Amino acid sequence: MSPTHLLSICLLACGGVAAAAAPRPLPNAHAHNDYEHARPLADALDHGFNSVEADIYLVDGQLLVAHDREDCRPERTLRALYLEPLRKRIEANGGSVHADTPDFTLLVDFKSDGKATYAALHEQLAEYRTMLTRVDNGRRAAGPVAVIVSGNRPITMMASQRLRYAGVDGRIDDLSGHASSHLAPLISDHWPSYFKWTGQGEFPVEERAKLARIADQAHRQGRRLRFWATPENEAVWRALRTAGVDLIGTDDLDRLQAFLAADKPAQEKP
Incomplete structure (x- = not known):
C-alpha cells in the first residue's frame, strides 16, 4: 500500500481534521452582507476573513438575520448563525477566532427600531460576555470578538451605559466630535459621498490625499476605518490598503x- 493511500485512510479515520490547512487570516477582510452566503460566517472564516456583517430585525423578541423584513425566518437568528458558532470556534481554537489576528469583528446592522433592538441585543450579548470585547466604567477589555452596532444606532442609549458589550459604528463627522474611541471604535462611511474615483484611471491626487488624511485622523484617535459601497475592483482595494483603511468590504x-x-501595501513593497 502506498504512503499516499495510507495517509488518505488516516485522514478518513480522523474525520478529515487534517485534510485542509487553516486559511491564512486576513485582518483587513470584511464580508459585507455575510448572511447571504451559502454558509453564513463559515464561508467567511474559511476564506480567512476577520470581519462579518449581519443585518438584524427584532421580531417577536427574536433577533432575526435578513436584509429585508419579509425575508426573516424564525430559525435564522443572530444567536444561531453567529454567536453560537463563534463561541464554539473560540473554545475549540484555544481562545481566538483566527490565530495571531486582532479581535474578530461582528458588525450588527440594525434594521428595526434602534432602542428596542439594542435592548434585546445587550441582553443576549451578556450571555456571551466571556468572548466579547467590553467597556466597563470607561475601561475597554479586549475579547476575541468585537461587536459593533451600525444602522439604526441608539448612540445616546449606548453612551449612557456603565457596562457595554458593543461599540458604535461611527461616521467621518465623528472624527471632529467628542465620542470616545471605546464608544465609536470603528468609523464607517459611504465611499461615493467622499470620492468620485471608481478605480478607472489614476486615483486623483486630491482624493488620494483626502483618503490618507481621513485614515490618519481615525488612527490617531485610536479608531479603525471602513467604507461601504466601494467599487469592487483591485485598483480601489489597493488604494484602500495603501492608505491604511482597516476593513475592506466585499x-x-x-x-x-x-x-x-x-498584494502588499505600497509601503511594504521593496
Whole structure:
C-alpha cells in the first residue's frame, strides 16, 4: 500500500481534521452582507476573513438575520448563525477566532427600531460576555470578538451605559466630535459621498490625499476605518490598503481573498 493511500485512510479515520490547512487570516477582510452566503460566517472564516456583517430585525423578541423584513425566518437568528458558532470556534481554537489576528469583528446592522433592538441585543450579548470585547466604567477589555452596532444606532442609549458589550459604528463627522474611541471604535462611511474615483484611471491626487488624511485622523484617535459601497475592483482595494483603511468590504469572498493574499501595501513593497 502506498504512503499516499495510507495517509488518505488516516485522514478518513480522523474525520478529515487534517485534510485542509487553516486559511491564512486576513485582518483587513470584511464580508459585507455575510448572511447571504451559502454558509453564513463559515464561508467567511474559511476564506480567512476577520470581519462579518449581519443585518438584524427584532421580531417577536427574536433577533432575526435578513436584509429585508419579509425575508426573516424564525430559525435564522443572530444567536444561531453567529454567536453560537463563534463561541464554539473560540473554545475549540484555544481562545481566538483566527490565530495571531486582532479581535474578530461582528458588525450588527440594525434594521428595526434602534432602542428596542439594542435592548434585546445587550441582553443576549451578556450571555456571551466571556468572548466579547467590553467597556466597563470607561475601561475597554479586549475579547476575541468585537461587536459593533451600525444602522439604526441608539448612540445616546449606548453612551449612557456603565457596562457595554458593543461599540458604535461611527461616521467621518465623528472624527471632529467628542465620542470616545471605546464608544465609536470603528468609523464607517459611504465611499461615493467622499470620492468620485471608481478605480478607472489614476486615483486623483486630491482624493488620494483626502483618503490618507481621513485614515490618519481615525488612527490617531485610536479608531479603525471602513467604507461601504466601494467599487469592487483591485485598483480601489489597493488604494484602500495603501492608505491604511482597516476593513475592506466585499460580497466576493474568493476575489478579495486572492487579492489580499497576493498584494502588499505600497509601503511594504521593496
